[in-house]
Amino acid sequence: MKTDSPLPAPGAPLQHYISSAPFDLQSVESMTPEQSKVFQASQLRLMWWKFCKHRLALVSGMFLAVLYFGILICEFLAPYNLHTRNMDYIYSPPQRVHLFHDGQFVGPFVYGRQMKLDMDTLKRNYIENKDDVQRLRFFCKGDSYRFWGLIEGDRHFVCPAENGQLFLAGTDRLGRDVLSRIIYGARISLTIGLVGISFSFLLGIVIGGLAGYHGGIFDLIVQRIIEVLQSIPSIPLWLALAAIMPITWSPILIYFGITVILGLLDWTGLARAVRSKLLALREEDYVLAAQLMGARSSRIIGRHLIPGFMSHLIATATISIPGMILGETALSFLGLGLRAPITSWGILLTEARSVSVIAFYPWLLLPMLPVILVIMAFNFLGDGLRDAADPYK
Numbered sequence: 564m565k566t567d568s569p570l571p572a573p574g575a576p577l578q579h580y581i582s583s584a585p586f587d588l589q590s591v592e593s594m595t596p597e598q599s600k601v602f603q604a605s606q607l608r609l610m611w612w613k614f615c616k617h618r619l620a621l622v623s624g625m626f627l628a629v630l631y632f633g634i635l636i637c638e639f640l641a642p643y644n645l646h647t648r649n650m651d652y653i654y655s656p657p658q659r660v661h662l663f664h665d666g667q668f669v670g671p672f673v674y675g676r677q678m679k680l681d682m683d684t685l686k687r688n689y690i691e692n693k694d695d696v697q698r699l700r701f702f703c704k705g706d707s708y709r710f711w712g713l714i715e716g717d718r719h720f721v722c723p724a725e726n727g728q729l730f731l732a733g734t735d736r737l738g739r740d741v742l743s744r745i746i747y748g749a750r751i752s753l754t755i756g757l758v759g760i761s762f763s764f765l766l767g768i769v770i771g772g773l774a775g776y777h778g779g780i781f782d783l784i785v786q787r788i789i790e791v792l793q794s795i796p797s798i799p800l801w802l803a804l805a806a807i808m809p810i811t812w813s814p815i816l817i818y819f820g821i822t823v824i825l826g827l828l829d830w831t832g833l834a835r836a837v838r839s840k841l842l843a844l845r846e847e848d849y850v851l852a853a854q855l856m857g858a859r860s861s862r863i864i865g866r867h868l869i870p871g872f873m874s875h876l877i878a879t880a881t882i883s884i885p886g887m888i889l890g891e892t893a894l895s896f897l898g899l900g901l902r903a904p905i906t907s908w909g910i911l912l913t914e915a916r917s918v919s920v921i922a923f924y925p926w927l928l929l930p931m932l933p934v935i936l937v938i939m940a941f942n943f944l945g946d947g948l949r950d951a952a953d954p955y956k
Contacts, residue, residue: 610874613951620947623940630937634750640720641743642729644706645906649728649738651678654687654924657733664696672698673729686923697727733926735914744906745930751907753937755822755891756884762826763887764880767833772864774834775841782838789831798893800828805894814905821900825887833879840872874952881945885938892934908934 604612615621633640649655658673675695679688703722710716723729732742774782804824808817844850845868853863869876894900895909896916903910911930915921921928 610951614947617947617950619943620950623943624947626940627937627944630749631753633746634753637746637750638708638710638716639718641740641746642705642719642721642723642731643740643743644708645739645744645747646904647706647739647743649730649734649740651738652676652689652728652730652734653736653738655689655728655730655734655738656924657926658728658730660699660731669696670698672696672724673727675727697724697729699729700724732929733924735927741911741926741929744911745908745933748906748908748911748930749933751818751901751905752888752891752909752934755818755825755907756887758819758822759825759829759887760880760884762823763829763833763883764876766826766830768837768869768876770830771834771837772841772869773860775838776845776860776864776868778842785834785838789835792828792831797828797890801890801894802897804828805900814902817901818905821891821894825890828890829883829887833876833883836875836879837869840875841868844868844871874948878945878949878952881941881948885941888934888937 655676655678658676660671660673662668662671664672674691674693675697676689676691679690680686681688700722701720703719704717705719705722707715707717721729730740730742732740732745734740735744770785774785801824804827805821808820812820841864849867850863853867858867891900891907892909892912895907896912898913901907901910908930912928915924915927
């Protein structure tokens with residue numbers, strides 16, 4: 564094997580070469596701008612970056628943000644008032660929005676309709692009148708309403724033409740616009756999940772935290788109660804608890820009653836998750852230091868232990884909210900949940916109980932579509948938050 568320089572003779576001293584260039588301490592740990600950006604980022608920023616990589620979770624979060632913003636202004640977004648009846652258009656099918664008429668651009672419009680009764684089946688058939696072009700109006704005056712029950716208003720995002728109709732999702736048996744009722748129903752169906760999970764979180768963190776931190780006989784009793792509650796089938800338990808609510812209660816009391824019921828049934832899983840975490844964390848040195856300094860149990864749990872896995876709790880909440888929305892929908896559909904005049908997606912689905920109604924008027928099942936989309940969005944969001952909870956993986 565040939566080399567560029569001869570090997571030193573045996574026993575000859577080795578030659579040492581020392582660089583005369585100045586030594587730069589920073590060059591040892593020099594990083595590229597991209598590496599420096601990641602190295603100096605906070606944990607929240609790292610979690611946000613990892614969450615943004617989960618495209619489906621990001622889109623789901625934006626979708627839910629739009630929905631929850633919409634429930635704040637549902638009176639403005641709905642084309643009609645919640646209780647407006649169009650008696651001449653009972654069971655009217657959804658209308659299509661067109662842009663061109665006879666080859667010319669007209670803008671968003673619908674065709675007028677004429678109703679004919681089928682004497683054999685007694686079904687109302689609506690025929691479009693191609694000569695009756697009804698242009699939609701935007702940011703217009705329409706049905707009057709009370710914004711959040713406080714402020715009088717009549718402005719809507721979209722309205723039908725003067726003396727026209729606009730039923731993008733059809734009408735029900737009383738001639739009420741289904742789309743407007745879906746928009747109004749979102750306020751109840753979406754908020755009941757948030758209020759219910761808040762109640763469930765309070766119970767789960769307090770009971771699970773005390774059971775995991777103190778252990779002993781209290782932990783044993785809590786675990787047996789959780790096992791009993793989880794062994795009972797959910798739907799019969801929902802029915803039993805909903806049936807004990809007095810029929811004379813106002814709609815607001817029934818709303819909070821259903822919320823409390825859903826919260827009472829959903830805290831068990833969260834309590835077990837909190838207990839298992841605290842059983843591991845209570846042996847850490849910083850917990851012992853807090854105890855030696857005289858900190859109370861509530862302060863140690865609330866200020867030192869719970870924040871250590873708060874990201875996991877948030878991910879758990881986003882997965883639990885869909886269960887509460889489905890619970891309210893199921894109870895209302897069975898007639899044991901919310902009742903009129905409160906409007907929710909579950910109450911709207913009661914219009915489609917009969918098979919004959921579904922066969923003749925399938926658009927009455929449209930309230931099921933936002934339920935499916937919201938459940939999927941919360942599940943995707945929960946997956947993204949769970950992955951982002953540990954950004955160092």
